[in-house]
Amino acid sequence: MTDDFALATLLTAPHGVEGSVTAPIVQSSLFTFSSYQDFADRMSGQSSAPIYSRVQNPTVAAFEAMMAQAERGEAAIGFASGMGAISSTLLAYVKPGSRIACVEHVYPDTFRLMERLLRPFGVETTYHPIRAFEEDPDLLAGVDIAYLESPTSTTMEVMNLLRVTEHAKRHGTVTMIDNSWAGALFQHPLALGVDIVLHSASKFISGHSDTVAGVVVSSQSHIARIRDLTVPLLGAKLAPFEAFLLSRGLRTLVARMRQHEATANLFVDRLSALPQVHKIRSPGPNDVPGLTGRSGLMSVEFDDSVDIPAFCDALRHFKLGVSWGGFESLIMPARIGLAQAGEQNSMQKFGVSPNLVRLNLGLEDAEDLWADFAAALGKSQR
Numbered sequence: 001m002t003d004d005f006a007l008a009t010l011l012t013a014p015h016g017v018e019g020s021v022t023a024p025i026v027q028s029s030l031f032t033f034s035s036y037q038d039f040a041d042r043m044s045g046q047s048s049a050p051i052y053s054r055v056q057n058p059t060v061a062a063f064e065a066m067m068a069q070a071e072r073g074e075a076a077i078g079f080a081s082g083m084g085a086i087s088s089t090l091l092a093y094v095k096p097g098s099r100i101a102c103v104e105h106v107y108p109d110t111f112r113l114m115e116r117l118l119r120p121f122g123v124e125t126t127y128h129p130i131r132a133f134e135e136d137p138d139l140l141a142g143v144d145i146a147y148l149e150s151p152t153s154t155t156m157e158v159m160n161l162l163r164v165t166e167h168a169k170r171h172g173t174v175t176m177i178d179n180s181w182a183g184a185l186f187q188h189p190l191a192l193g194v195d196i197v198l199h200s201a202s203k204f205i206s207g208h209s210d211t212v213a214g215v216v217v218s219s220q221s222h223i224a225r226i227r228d229l230t231v232p233l234l235g236a237k238l239a240p241f242e243a244f245l246l247s248r249g250l251r252t253l254v255a256r257m258r259q260h261e262a263t264a265n266l267f268v269d270r271l272s273a274l275p276q277v278h279k280i281r282s283p284g285p286n287d288v289p290g291l292t293g294r295s296g297l298m299s300v301e302f303d304d305s306v307d308i309p310a311f312c313d314a315l316r317h318f319k320l321g322v323s324w325g326g327f328e329s330l331i332m333p334a335r336i337g338l339a340q341a342g343e344q345n346s347m348q349k350f351g352v353s354p355n356l357v358r359l360n361l362g363l364e365d366a367e368d369l370w371a372d373f374a375a376a377l378g379k380s381q382r
């Protein structure tokens with residue numbers, strides 16, 4: 001045997017680090033079996049060892065187990081993005097003729113999924129205000145899926161989930177909710193009767209604006225259906241390294257969310273004293289049953305005295321950009337969404353005040369953020 005060949009053989013030997021406090025990153029596409037019988041047993045479903053990382057990977061499984069616990073579910077599946085989780089979940093439950101009832105002001109790409117991808121396949125989505133879901137006991141008659149967000153994207157309206165899931169159960173409607181705002185901490189929809197919880201893990205769960213990922217959490221039976229059907233066939237799987245980053249994010253989730261909340265409380269307090277602020281949209285504890293915290297994502301509506309482009313440009317700590325949930329504070333003016341070219345987006349369809357800005361209050365010092373906000377407002381009066 002040449003030395004090169006011996007080295008090549010050595011490299012295939014298994015390695016492991018015992019006592020590590022984090023899950024190892026198992027960057028392997030496939031997993032081998034020690035005997036013909038083990039392989040045959042696995043393929044016939046008599047064992048559950050990983051076979052191939054499109055459907056199963058130990059680093060991903062470690063994140064999924066943490067996530068199921070965080071969301072009070074039985075099981076979870078990680079995805080390559082929030083949209084990967086949302087589309088793979090919806091597609092496991094629809095067929096031509098299916099009916100979806102969706103909240104207005106849903107996340108813009110979820111709206112596009114319903115309209116551009118699902119509608120041409122014969123899946124009919126109708127959109128309703130939150131109050132209709134709560135107050136009309138027959139809104140869900142004949143509806144297969146209720147697709148919910150609470151709070152809603154941009155407008156931050158909250159829903160009494162207990163009441164809605166009561167109606168849904170009576171009609172046999174499957175309920176799904178995008179719970180990204182609550183960061184798996186401030187609201188646990190499964191405990192309020194919702195069937196399936198979805199997250200863009202790119203936001204609070206990652207917490208560092210360095211990962212795009214998604215996750216679904218539910219009962220064993222719903223998760224088994226998604227795992228059986230759309231996980232292997234659409235292949236929007238979570239990568240081991242991203243799963244590692246998300247597990248890392250989860251370990252500081254509570255500390256980060258408390259800091260976001262403290263800054264958000266300070267902002268709500270001081271914003272309510274400003275004459276230029278027409279409306280604060282920042283859901284907080286007990287606004288609806290089961291809501292236990294105030295996250296750092298909120299919207300503010302100014303009156304006409306504020307020049308919004310000038311305000312955005314005067315900010316120093318708040319950066320202009322999409323997404324949220326990371327360290328850095330961000331601002332997203334609604335008028336940019338309202339002016340977006342191309343087909344009608346959800347903001348244009350359901351309407352939102354052009355004087356609204358969405359804030360992501362990050363982890364910088366709260367007093368520095370407030371000083372920045374107040375100074376920029378002072379410089380942008382018409």
Ligand SMILES: *Cc1c(COP(=O)(O)O)cnc(C)c1O
Pocket residue numbers: 081082083084107153178180181199200201202203212213214323
């Ligand atoms: C960002 C976001 C998504 C999409 O998640 P990605 O990880 O970007 O695919 C879905 N829902 C909400 C509420 C979001 O903010």
